[in-house]
Amino acid sequence: MATATIIDGKSFAARLRTGITAQITQLKADHGITPGLAVVLVGEDPASQIYVRNKGRQARETGMNSFEQRLPVTASQTELLACIAGLNQDPAVNGILVQLPLPKQINPEAVIEAIAVSKDVDGFHPLNAGLLAVGGAAMVPCTPLGCLMLLKDQLGDLAGKRAVVLGRSNIVGKPMAALLLREHCTVTMAHSRTRDLAAECRRAEIVVAAVGRPEMVKGDWLQPGATVIDVGINRLPTPDGKGRLVGDVEFASAVEVAGAITPVPGGVGPMTIACLLLNTLTAACRQHGIPVPEIKPAAE
């Protein structure tokens, strides 16, 4: 049987970061501007600390300034909003990211809506969701933006292709559908209430799985040659207790049918932070009225 092309998101993300680094060098040389990314962490959650550290490190590696604001787990919503207000005002800060999840006493919607729309590099503000929908200058959520870049790298022009998005979260599924529609795909949104998910998948040339259910999509759900983007990151228990990371797609069966597929890990995951850096660069350019450069990943 045919075996799919494995889409190397880790390599693509590295090349994208190289492209971003080059543009930041240019931006400093031409305009004396160094983009700045501020990451806000409330509390001591170990996983969140790792994410925040990685974001800061990768930002600095591209030549950006990285700012980290830490608040105690007991911080009130008012304190967090005051922190965000300060970052909104700070001209050295072009992008603001509040690491989720937040402690229970804080309403995440209120926090997201407090971030200046132009600095909302996560693209979670409802105005950015609306600008994406209506075709304006949105900040686009990082994970679906990364998925789109992988798809375009793999397939070229997406116009007219039938795409199915499995899952309808605000941070992946819905913005992914909006992006694919913008690329002129025929887009189907499927989800937990869809009657026959397998049948919807089988019609699609592009499948984006973002449901958070380990290995739900089987090889026989796919049409031969489909391009499969697996956003899921699920940890399955193993006898040795270490666990095993799997996506929302059953890789072993899917790889025999698909034309191309992202692995987990090493597929979509590395694209998310790379697109966060891309969004920060975009935000810095827009805030300074500089045309946003088209970033190409560096050659392999």
Next chain:
Amino acid sequence: MATATIIDGKSFAARLRTGITAQITQLKADHGITPGLAVVLVGEDPASQIYVRNKGRQARETGMNSFEQRLPVTASQTELLACIAGLNQDPAVNGILVQLPLPKQINPEAVIEAIAVSKDVDGFHPLNAGLLAVGGAAMVPCTPLGCLMLLKDQLGDLAGKRAVVLGRSNIVGKPMAALLLREHCTVTMAHSRTRDLAAECRRAEIVVAAVGRPEMVKGDWLQPGATVIDVGINRLPTPDGKGRLVGDVEFASAVEVAGAITPVPGGVGPMTIACLLLNTLTAACRQHGIPVPEIKPAAE
């Protein structure tokens, strides 16, 4: 052959207005509040004048206050924005609608974005588009809201149904898809770049046609029993010069296959102004912190 139920939008809209009238009476009695709708017309376009007059008359018939602001066709964008700023500030005005199209010297996006989000009863502000997408308290565009009401009246619970939306405009297609997704439909967005529109239609239990192409959707594009909502209003030339209104669906062939279908005229059209009044009532309640009543159309 079977013949479809004809969905009587004109009657439904009339009963909806009766329900709105009752709620406005209640709102006056309980809270001393009379909702107010302001319609802004720039220039002398005859069709726009008719629309504006109808909106004002229907608003008054439900017991609302109706305000009309007229600017000359030569008005500058600055003048229009000043007019909107005044209406944004006016506590007697709960809903603001700027009649489109606008003269060439005025950028419609700038105008739409200047309307206070809470008074944007057309639901065209990108923040309202985003709130609809993420599940917040949006003002929903009137035409798709009307289509949804007709669908729920006809079909009851929509969860799990396969729906196709033909057309991806910001004022009908995209918000329609968001509404159907919120109702847990499996939603396909199809459009001019879709490779096989007929095949997409044939899979759907719900077809919403909003493409502006006269009689494009034929009966043999439909699955037997499908519910068809025809948003199109196109005027075809006739020998007598009066023209003939047709929808985006070829009614004569569709009515033989569909389970239910809206006629043109008398289907979706009358729902649009009724939903504008509904939005104005909703806006007034939200602005006063009063729970938004569930409006049911009056009994037949």
